[in-house]
Amino acid sequence: xxxxxxxxxxxxxxxxxxxxxxxxxxxxxxxxxxxxxxxxxxxxxxxxxxxxxxxxxxxxxxxxxxxxxxxxxxxxxxxxxxxxxxxxxxxxxxxxxxxxxxxxxxxxxxxxxxxxxxxxxxxxxxxxxxxxxxxxxxxxxxxxxxxxxxxxxxxxxxxxxxxxxxxxxxxxxxxxxxx
Amino acid sequence: xxxxxxxxxxxxxxxxxxxxxxxxxxxxxxxxxxxxxxxxxxxxxxxxxxxxxxxxxxxxxxxxxxxxxxxxxxxxxxxxxxxxxxxxxxxxxxxxxxxxxxxxxxxx
Numbered sequence: 001x002x003x004x005x006x007x008x009x010x011x012x013x014x015x016x017x018x019x020x021x022x023x024x025x026x027x028x029x030x031x032x033x034x035x036x037x038x039x040x041x042x043x044x045x046x047x048x049x050x051x052x053x054x055x056x057x058x059x060x061x062x063x064x065x066x067x068x069x070x071x072x073x074x075x076x077x078x079x080x081x082x083x084x085x086x087x088x089x090x091x092x093x094x095x096x097x098x099x100x101x102x103x104x105x106x107x108x109x110x111x112x113x114x115x116x117x118x119x120x121x122x123x124x125x126x127x128x129x130x131x132x133x134x135x136x137x138x139x140x141x142x143x144x145x146x147x148x149x150x151x152x153x154x155x156x157x158x159x160x161x162x163x164x165x166x167x168x169x170x171x172x173x174x175x176x177x178x179x
Numbered sequence: 180x181x182x183x184x185x186x187x188x189x190x191x192x193x194x195x196x197x198x199x200x201x202x203x204x205x206x207x208x209x210x211x212x213x214x215x216x217x218x219x220x221x222x223x224x225x226x227x228x229x230x231x232x233x234x235x236x237x238x239x240x241x242x243x244x245x246x247x248x249x250x251x252x253x254x255x256x257x258x259x260x261x262x263x264x265x266x267x268x269x270x271x272x273x274x275x276x277x278x279x280x281x282x283x284x285x286x287x
Contacts (some may be wrong), residue, residue: 030207030255031230037208037252038226061225073231 005053009063016067019124022074022171035060049055071125082124086133089115090158094137108138109157116161121169127162134158192232192243194274197259197267200242203232204258207233233257241266 010032017023035056042052060066094113096102116134120127135158139151199205199213210233211226236242241263247254258268 009235011238026255027230029253031227033206033252033254034208034226034230059226061227065225066231069228073235079248131255 005050005057006032006039009057011062013063013066016071018065018173020067020071020171021123021173022067022070023173024140031060050070079124080147082119082122083129083133086116086119086130090134090137093134094141098141109154112138112154112157113161113164116158117165120165122161122165123169127166128159131155131158131162134162161170191274192224192229193236194267194270196229197237197241197263197270200257200259201264201267203240206247206254208254210257211254236263269286 038056135155
């Protein structure tokens with residue numbers, strides 16, 4: 001059976017919300033109920049089904065606008081706490097790395113990867129920001145001393161960790177709340 | 180460029196939503212219709228952008244929602260909490276002061 005425009009819109013909206021960790025089945029049911037009510041109102045006014053659906057979607061706003069509003073409104077305290085922990089962990093790593101007695105790059109790289117992964121797994125919605133907050137301090141310190149920009153490659157470890165944790169979280173959400 | 184009314188409205192959306200819901204429980208569609216009707220169509224934001232604001236007000240404890248099965252379609256009904264009523268009174272007072280100051284400044 002061919003999907004109608006409202007269903008297509010809702011599937012797209014759900015996909016975009018899900019990618020940002022914002023999809024919630026109750027919220028989506030509420031939005032669907034609203035759109036169907038608007039379509040019914042249009043039909044009552046004598047519009048064709050296509051015209052009523054078009055009017056409902058125009059009044060509702062584009063997926064981009066709605067998703068961006070959800071993102072802005074859901075900026076929670078938890079997001080800021082996780083970011084603060086990322087900055088502190090990154091600064092601590094840079095401090096440890098700067099000690100003359102410290103000589104275990106493998107442990108440090110693994111630590112950057114794991115803390116970034118943990119923070120996105122716990123719910124931070126921007127893996128790139130967590131990776132930067134955790135991983136930028138070591139290269140900044142070392143570039144300041146040696147002017148060697150290849151040290152930015154250190155950022156690869158928190159990037160892999162952050163996106164890894166993010167993907168695992170999305171997988172868990174998908175399993176718990178299948179679309 | 181976003182309209183001046185649209186941008187100004189976003190700053191006062193909480194007050195408007197609380198004021199509408201102070202008159203009685205309603206679902207999102209009815210709240211949006213009321214917002215449009217009471218402003219004679221001036222407050223005409225994209226309807227999908229109202230829901231995140233309602234959810235935020237609920238997470239702040241100013242609204243409470245429950246699902247109604249009375250009609251053919253399930254509806255999420257919002258209603259004010261005591262904290263919401265207190266906040267509304269405070270925001271109305273702030274708005275009175277603010278609008279009075281603006282009117283005096285622009286000479287209305």
